[in-house]
Amino acid sequence: MEQDQTPSEKPGHPPAQAILHELRTAENSAAHLLPKLQSMKESNPHLTLLDVGAGSGTISVSFAKLIPDGHVTGIDLNPNILPRARAVAEMAGVKNIEFLQGTVYNLPFADETFDVTFCHQVLIHIGTPWDALREMLRVTKRGGIVAAREGDYETECVWPELPKLRCFHQLMAGLMSAGGGTPTAGRELLSWALKAGAERRQIELSYSTSSYHTTSERKVCSQGLCDQLRVGSLREKALKFGLGTENDFEEMAKAWEEWAKRDDACLAMLHGEILVQK
Amino acid sequence: MEQDQTPSEKPGHPPAQAILHELRTAENSAAHLLPKLQSMKESNPHLTLLDVGAGSGTISVSFAKLIPDGHVTGIDLNPNILPRARAVAEMAGVKNIEFLQGTVYNLPFADETFDVTFCHQVLIHIGTPWDALREMLRVTKRGGIVAAREGDYETECVWPELPKLRCFHQLMAGLMSAGGGTPTAGRELLSWALKAGAERRQIELSYSTSSYHTTSERKVCSQGLCDQLRVGSLREKALKFGLGTENDFEEMAKAWEEWAKRDDACLAMLHGEILVQK
Numbered sequence: 001m002e003q004d005q006t007p008s009e010k011p012g013h014p015p016a017q018a019i020l021h022e023l024r025t026a027e028n029s030a031a032h033l034l035p036k037l038q039s040m041k042e043s044n045p046h047l048t049l050l051d052v053g054a055g056s057g058t059i060s061v062s063f064a065k066l067i068p069d070g071h072v073t074g075i076d077l078n079p080n081i082l083p084r085a086r087a088v089a090e091m092a093g094v095k096n097i098e099f100l101q102g103t104v105y106n107l108p109f110a111d112e113t114f115d116v117t118f119c120h121q122v123l124i125h126i127g128t129p130w131d132a133l134r135e136m137l138r139v140t141k142r143g144g145i146v147a148a149r150e151g152d153y154e155t156e157c158v159w160p161e162l163p164k165l166r167c168f169h170q171l172m173a174g175l176m177s178a179g180g181g182t183p184t185a186g187r188e189l190l191s192w193a194l195k196a197g198a199e200r201r202q203i204e205l206s207y208s209t210s211s212y213h214t215t216s217e218r219k220v221c222s223q224g225l226c227d228q229l230r231v232g233s234l235r236e237k238a239l240k241f242g243l244g245t246e247n248d249f250e251e252m253a254k255a256w257e258e259w260a261k262r263d264d265a266c267l268a269m270l271h272g273e274i275l276v277q278k
Numbered sequence: 279m280e281q282d283q284t285p286s287e288k289p290g291h292p293p294a295q296a297i298l299h300e301l302r303t304a305e306n307s308a309a310h311l312l313p314k315l316q317s318m319k320e321s322n323p324h325l326t327l328l329d330v331g332a333g334s335g336t337i338s339v340s341f342a343k344l345i346p347d348g349h350v351t352g353i354d355l356n357p358n359i360l361p362r363a364r365a366v367a368e369m370a371g372v373k374n375i376e377f378l379q380g381t382v383y384n385l386p387f388a389d390e391t392f393d394v395t396f397c398h399q400v401l402i403h404i405g406t407p408w409d410a411l412r413e414m415l416r417v418t419k420r421g422g423i424v425a426a427r428e429g430d431y432e433t434e435c436v437w438p439e440l441p442k443l444r445c446f447h448q449l450m451a452g453l454m455s456a457g458g459g460t461p462t463a464g465r466e467l468l469s470w471a472l473k474a475g476a477e478r479r480q481i482e483l484s485y486s487t488s489s490y491h492t493t494s495e496r497k498v499c500s501q502g503l504c505d506q507l508r509v510g511s512l513r514e515k516a517l518k519f520g521l522g523t524e525n526d527f528e529e530m531a532k533a534w535e536e537w538a539k540r541d542d543a544c545l546a547m548l549h550g551e552i553l554v555q556k
Contacts, residue, residue, distance in 0.1 A: 157432070157465035159465040159468070184437075186435060186546075187436070187437040191438070200541040211484075213483050266483060268548060270435065270547075
């Protein structure tokens with residue numbers, strides 16, 4: 001059992017809950033921002049970008065590669081993930097980056113510090129996401145951009161509809177709600193930006209999808225979800241909130257293993273995306 | 279009241295149920311096919327394309343523009359929509375196109391007739407979509423492509439969550455099921471292609487979204503849905519299946535009007551997409 005391996009103990013290896021997170025890059029998770037980032041870079045190569053809730057830092061690192069003469073700051077509430085993020089940057093040979101501990105509700109930066117402030121799958125997990133967006137707007141320069149992409153967990157599609165996969169969906173939605181989050185973040189993102197003080201004309205809204213369906217994607221996805229169910233922080237939280245038993249989680253893990261073996265299997269979800277022009 | 283205006287009587291004007299359908303183009307509804315279509319056109323400018331369930335023909339017409347030296351055939355089960363489709367082609371000045379009546383279960387074409395066979399939001403409405411895909415594969419040449427895009431109605435996201443909009447969602451899902459369709463078509467599309475006889479290695483699966491959220495999109499969307507609720511065939515079918523009363527439909531229409539006025543309003547859905555290489 002590896003339940004006691006916290007990320008800070010093994011910075012060269014992803015923790016169980018991060019296997020899927022570490023597939024994320026700016027290209028697959030911030031595609032709506034990239035054309036704007038490119039045009040901003042052309043007029044100012046020394047862009048500064050803040051990635052809020054950077055986690056293992058794979059998105060931050062790919063941003064840093066896209067603005068080699070700029071600088072990326074990744075910030076995360078969890079101090080234990082920072083060594084892993086720094087290792088990810090080091091393995092990629094990326095130097096124009098730093099990772100700090102901090103909360104999105106009180107970012108440790110002066111007003112108008114960054115050209116671009118970004119977050120991905122952060123607002124979905126927190127109680128007052130409009131306060132987070134207001135804080136992101138505060139630390140962004142005039143003429144800069146606040147960008148966010150948040151899943152809409154209620155749109156998650158799984159095929160085939162194995163009953164235990166349905167239970168897993170309910171478990172994850174329950175965990176999100178128990179932690180104060182909003183499973184319907186994707187559809188609410190625009191309303192949160194307005195509540196944070198942005199005007200509608202400043203906001204560009206779009207949608208995109210994430211999915212797993214090729215043999216290798218199904219394998220990685222199943223492995224990541226099984227690890228979350230068998231070891232790691234998700235399991236601990238679910239037990240703490242009384243959202244299931246160890247036996248339930250094992251049955252869900254077996255269902256994911258069965259799912260991965262099927263040619264007709266797929267998993268997809270819709271995400272909401274905003275660009276706010278400050 | 280315009281309930282008795284059938285499309286065949288007014289080919290220059292869209293019927294109530296077609297206002298939203300007529301926003302569809304190859305660019306917004308077949309984007310997953312376009313790169314492949316472009317490369318096929320480069321090696322053979324005289325491509326033939328079949329658009330199954332062409333409806334008002336706006337997608338067919340935009341395909342015809344993309345392959346000006348090729349030819350597009352649009353086919354639809356409903357003979358009353360054909361005059362409208364022909365009018366749409368004529369208004370666009372498109373000549374390399376024809377529209378015919380026919381069913382996807384028994385396409386009136388010899389084996390291996392078309393380079394590309396396409397359908398959009400057709401399989402979601404029918405009882406045995408795998409039979410339709412088998413028939414589409416039959417009329418497609420070896421080396422050709424069968425392409426489909428089908429919504430997953432269970433992923434529809436609406437914000438704000440006005441109660442009557444929730445009722446509308448249930449009405450639409452009920453109508454789909456009552457007609458023998460599958461509201462979860464998007465997630466099942468891959469499994470249907472396998473059931474039709476395609477092998478997994480022949481199938482490319484992807485996902486995309488459709489959405490309405492700008493002021494003008496909300497206006498058009500609300501108008502289209504209100505027309506469906508107040509006049510036209512959707513209302514007639516819903517009454518016939520006992521899925522609501524005239525008063526219910528009026529309340530839903532008023533909710534869509536309220537929705538359209540709100541800055542924070544949005545409507546989005548996930549679609550499944552396949553390309554099958556024959």
